[in-house]
Amino acid sequence: MKRRTHPAQAQRDPMRFRVLAAALVPMLALTAAACGGSDETTTSSGKKLDKVTLTLNWYPYGEHAPFFYGKKQKIFEKHGIDLTIKAGQGSQKTVQATGAGQTDFGWADTPALLAAVDKGVPVKSIGVFLQTTPASVQAFTSAGLKRPEDLKGRTIAGTAGDALQRTFPVFLKKNGIAESEVTVQNTDPAGKIAAVLSGKTDGLMGFANDQGPIMAAKSGKPVSALRYSDFGVNFFSNGLLVGERKLKSDGDLVKRMVAATSESWTAAQRDQAGAVASMAGASEQLPAPPVLTEQFKTTLTLLHTPSTQGKAPGVNSEADWRQTISLFHQTGVITKAQEPSAYWQPQEPAR
Structure with a gap:
């Protein structure tokens, strides 16, 4: 038996198609943008x-x-x-x-x-x-790290394998200090500041334009930086x-x-x-x-x-x-x- 379409249904179907098509247009546009998109934009002035x-x-x-x-x-x-x-x-x-x-x-x-x-x-x-280079050893000013020789007997936080730690022995040698005279405590980059704040280390190897100001703000204490570049090692x-x-x-x-x-x-x-x-x-x-x-x-x-x-x-x-x-x-x-x-x-x- 052939199914008959109700007249009201026949009237609604074209409208439903147009609504569906209108909804698909922005979706297709988004898909096209996701697949490739333009490498250019245009300002309001053209x-x-x-x-x-x-x-x-x-x-x-x-x-x-x-x-x-x-x-x-x-x-x-x-x-x-x-x-x-x-x-x-x-x-x-x-x-x-x-x-x-x-x-x-x-x-x-x-x-x-x-x-x-x-x-x-x-x-x-x-x-x-x-x-x-901003490479430096940073510590609270009260720690008294003013010159490389002040590092003797101290514990410094560092991150194994990074440029700071790879050049630290060169910095020490340049200034007549044996590596055995300074203890390096390895930690991840984010943990270095915490190590100094908690007193686990006397200082950290870091960038003078990064960790120092953060450490000073968190502690309310002045921080000093012993810059590699001030003592013979620059890169x-x-x-x-x-x-x-x-x-x-x-x-x-x-x-x-x-x-x-x-x-x-x-x-x-x-x-x-x-x-x-x-x-x-x-x-x-x-x-x-x-x-x-x-x-x-x-x-x-x-x-x-x-x-x-x-x-x-x-x-x-x-x-x-x-x-x-x-x-x-x-x-x-x-x-x-x-x-x-x-x-x-x-x-x-x-x-």
């Missing part, structure tokens, strides 16, 4: 921008203020870049992700870059910005990097990214309060404004070596690269010391 991701070395802290400031002040936009800033989980992971093309650009420690290139990761520096720290594939396929974007980054650092240096304020809401883990201010203030002391004084942020010296490469070959971080060009492709930042 200017086309390249979508760019930058992955940091860690969760945002004061050192990263220039990126947020450059985005807020539309410096990156001026250079045709729609910048997305992502938190990292350590320099090593950021370097690997950049080499693999999982992020367009990375911000990471140079020793991690050297180690990755040594293992065949296709990634290069396009400019180290922190050219004086490159954080800088901008890119995967070799993107470097070859999109050289114009790489140049614009370097130019925008250099300009952002210069502008942030002139407006330090504004740079710190631009970080509001950057992360749930973001330190308090006074800590960010101190972190950024210290970061600005690290931008140059004697070879690059007076030059734009991110301009490097080949001699400084050779010094860094030699040090990390000496410490076993890399098995072969290659020419600087194996690790670094200089760009021309904005003047």
Whole structure:
């Protein structure tokens, strides 16, 4: 027996089809965006921008203020870049992700870059910005660590295998101290501050522009830093990097990214309060404004070596690269010391 459609049902079906079709359109659009999407955005004025991701070395802290400031002040936009800033989980992971093309650009420690290139990761520096290392031993000022010899008989928190701990023996030897005269207590990066706060260690190996201000804020006590660079040991720290594939396929974007980054650092240096304020809401883990201010203030002391004084942020010296490469070959971080060009492709930042 043939089933008959009720007249009312026949009238409803076309309407139901149109509703269903209307619902499917945005779903299909979302699916298309997820599958590919555009690599460009357009501003309200009609200017086309390249979508760019930058992955940091860690969760945002004061050192990263220039990126947020450059985005807020539309410096990156001026250079045709729609910048997305992502938190990292350590320099090593950021370097690997950049080499693999999982992020367009990375911000990471140079020793991690050297180690990755040594293992065949296709990634290069396009400019180290922190050219004086923030590596230091940090302790409460009351501990009296004013010179390297004050470390004798002390216990210092460190993280096995990182650049700080790999260079610590060089720092000690440079200053006539035997490794046996200082006890190093290994802990994970997050546990170093806790070790000092609890009194389990006398100090920690860390970055002068990172842990020190946090430790001071948490304890209410002044903190001092025994900087490696003040006592004969300096090496490159954080800088901008890119995967070799993107470097070859999109050289114009790489140049614009370097130019925008250099300009952002210069502008942030002139407006330090504004740079710190631009970080509001950057992360749930973001330190308090006074800590960010101190972190950024210290970061600005690290931008140059004697070879690059007076030059734009991110301009490097080949001699400084050779010094860094030699040090990390000496410490076993890399098995072969290659020419600087194996690790670094200089760009021309904005003047």
